[in-house]
Amino acid sequence: MFARYEWMIAWRYLRARRSEGGISVMTWISLVGIALAVFALIATLAVRSGFRYEFVDTIVGANPHVSVLSYGETLLNGDLTRTVRDYDTLAERLSQVPDVTSAMPVVEGQVLASAQGRNAGVQVTGIRPDDLRRVPRVANPEESQGSLDDFDGGIAIGAGVARELGVGAGDTLRLISPDGQVTPMGRSPRTKAYRVGYVFKVGRYDIDGVRVYMPFDEAQTYFNREGVADEIQLTVTDPEAVDAMAPALMAAAGDGTYLWTWKDSAGAFLQALTMEDNIMFVILSILVLIATLNITSGLVMLVKNKGRDIGILRTMGMTEGTILRIFFICGASIGVIGTAIGVVLGCAFAIWIDPVFNFVNYLAGGGVWDESVRYISQLPARLELGDVLSAVGLSLALSFVVTIFPARRAARMNPVEALRYE
Structure with missing residues (x-):
């Protein structure tokens, strides 16, 4: 040319x-x-x-890709509960859906954490030890203290929580929940001390600063959730394709449930x-x-x-x-x-x-x-x-x-x- x-x-x-x-x-x-x-x-x-x-x-590595929740049912006393019964059966059905890598029943609650004269509001997630090891950003964090093997006998906390309360692996902190035992005088706060077995740093301030993991059975007792779970958390092969998987997941979950994806929570x-x-x-x-x-x-x-x-x-x-x-x-x-x-x-x-x-x-x-x-x-x-x-x-x-x-x-x-x- x-x-x-x-x-x-x-x-x-x-x-x-x-x-x-x-x-x-x-x-x-x-x-x-x-x-x-x-x-x-x-x-x-x-x-x-x-x-x-x-x-x-950090979102898909430390949070569920899809959460399956219940619309709830009205109890005989008129209270509305959104807990999930037969959670193991439901988790098994959901795990059979193609491209679902794990289905984990969890219990969640917000409590006050206290240690060294300091206080911080935290979000507690009750999860089984084997399921916690499937959370990528927790099992392989940027920084960590302690070991996940010590999770069975204690709790795992984010680095931001540890920094705010001045604790580390091996220390003890106290969790205080307003939703405790029912007494003739009304509900009394529930207070219990836990040993910190593992400290992790995901790399997101809004996760490291509030996240606390507790063994699933202990969380059921602590939050008065005996025999039930709050939701089923799913991880999938391709998090970007969760919308396309919605019909298959809804079919497996059955009536009375709905989906909340990571795109819904992080859409803004x-x-x-x-x-x-x-x-x-x-x-x-x-x-x-x-x-x-x-x-x-x-x-x-x-x-x-x-x-x-x-x-x-x-x-x-x-x-x-x-x-x-x-x-x-x-x-x-x-x-x-x-x-x-x-x-x-x-x-x-x-x-x-x-x-x-x-x-x-x-x-x-x-x-x-x-x-x-x-x-x-x-x-x-x-x-x-x-x-x-x-x-x-x-x-x-x-x-x-x-x-x-x-x-x-x-x-x-x-x-x-x-x-x-x-």
Whole structure:
């Protein structure tokens, strides 16, 4: 498509000094601008993908993918109970559904935890030891103390709870529930001390700061749930496909039950992330457009400075198409080289984001990342091929488009007018 001499002339124009009518300074400005814009776009897309991946991974790694709950039934005394009877039978039926990896009956309740003169509200989940080992983020946490083997004789707590109460593995804390024994004077709070057998750090502030696991049988006694469970928690092979599995799960669960998926509980966060992704891509796309417009200004200056050369080339027999291709090569080359540099910088940033973040944190004196606000414990980045290709495609497309207009202007220049005053 491009002749060898076209490349030669375009390259000579690009590296020409300003005294020779070149645009070397504008070339460097355009090159640096595009490189920085592409770098910013790839880095932002990588962090965006990392946020979503880490956010979803901590949700599906520490929470059930699907919860099967009961609509409830009215007891003889008029109270409404939403507990699940025959929970083992129901869990067995649900585990037979294709792509269901586990079905775990649990008991849940909110209580006050107290230790070392400190208090914290916690969410207690009663679960069997074997089932707890199937919770990925708990069985393989970021950090841990103690061992899951000690869970049978105690409880497992999140790192945030341990930090708030000042306890660790082997210490004792007290759980206080307002829903205790029924006495002639009414219900009395139930208080019981438990040994901390295991401390885990999932990496999400809202989980580590409230989550407490208790053996299932003990939780039934503590929360007055003898013979029943509060819900059946399911994990599936592909958490993103839980909506498609809903009919099969409902058929297995039977009447009087409903499903609550991880997408239902985290729907607001996911929608906020999606909206933020779209807005950030649009804003950074404008940044890339502004950077590529430097190519246009540089080429306009080059065409003006090279008017005499264009007239001579046209009188030598070169066509308008040849002149257009020469100046298109000039602008497109800047876009391609700048994009390549930006891709390298953006990929390097995503790959070595931890050292970069640690350096920035050191310069700022620490405290740059507040996990109580961001919910996750560190700045994530995930480099995906689709994000890199979208950034490259956007940059190259804009570079090529903005190059066409000054290139056409050069091609349509009248050689007589270009040489009249020479």
